[in-house]
Amino acid sequence: MPELPEVETVRGGLAPVLEGHRLTRVEARRPDLRFPLPENFVQVLTGATITRLARRAKYLMASLDREDTLVMHLGMSGRFEIARPEGTERPGQFLYAREPDPKHAHIVFETEVGARVTYYDPRRFGYMALVNSATIHLHPWFAELGPEPLSDDFDADRLKSAFRDRKQGPKTLLLDQRIVAGLGNIYVCEALNRTKISPFRAAGGVSKPRLEKLVDEIRKVLTEAIAAGGSTLRDYAQADGALGYFQHRFRVYGREGEPCLNDLCIGVIARKMQAGRSTFYCPVCQR
DNA sequence: CCCACGACCTGTGGGC
DNA sequence: TGCCCACAGGTCGTGG
DSSP, rough: OOHHHHHHHHHHHHHHHTTEEEEEEEEEEEBBBSOOOOTHHHHHTTTTTTEEEEEETTTEEEEEESSSSEEEEOOOEEEEEEEOOOTTTOSSSOOOSOOOOOGEEEEEEETTTTTTTEEEEOOOOOOOEEGGGGGGGGHHHHOEEEEEOOOOOOHHHHHHHHTTTOOOOHHHHHTTTTTSSSSHHHHHHHHHHTTTTTTTSSSGSSSSHHHHHHHHHHHHHHHHHHHHHHHHHHHHHOOOOOSOOOOOOOOOOTTSSOOOTTTTOOOOOOOETTTEEEEEEOOOTTT
């Protein structure tokens, strides 16, 4: 599920509950997610204070008052739920929700003020690890990550050199986290449709001006999605603590057979498998 | 180095 | 209603 905007929304939801708080109880209800949890996972985290909750690409990074950083990736189906004991809810905070589905509630954190954060992940493509903070930039998950798309490091020059001589479509290359970090299947489809670039054409042949536009549209679609996630978060905060999913209106994703929404375009959205993933696009205006 | 494809897991929705 | 298959927002490893 989660691409950069969703992970950012989850970060924003968890930060007030976790940042500056001490974990008084940590439960790993199974020994592994996608990978085995570290042997000392519960031991290291119990009693640790989370000093800062950040995001890099699709990773959540919880800095600790310990040597390690808790790194979390939601995979495809990971999500968090926040709960507070009944009677302690305050405006803008989270109510105690329903009993969780225990089958997929894999990790539980509790803080010194009684907040409970539960990680659910039916498919278990997500993972958590403890990584030494001082050398985290050398860790394989981070060493080769490309720039954050919303930072100044990401621009048309970088895309141009990453695309040079490449025959794969821009769709496939934009999913490569070494080129730009945080995009996934949905937002790549959305950005290419807005830019009217074909997902399938050789990436190396896309002109610089069109790459400028692509950078621009990537930034816009992510920013809009984060804003939508923020408002979803406010709604959730009044109902229950589910975090991680929000439904956004997409212009191509999931709209096979429906009209293209670009101005004056008479095309119909199509879906094709590309590198094992569904690509949604308009065959008429995306060239 | 480049690229395509299968694997990892479980749930769900559409078609029959 | 029930069954079965295709597919799901992400990475990683293999082999050509």
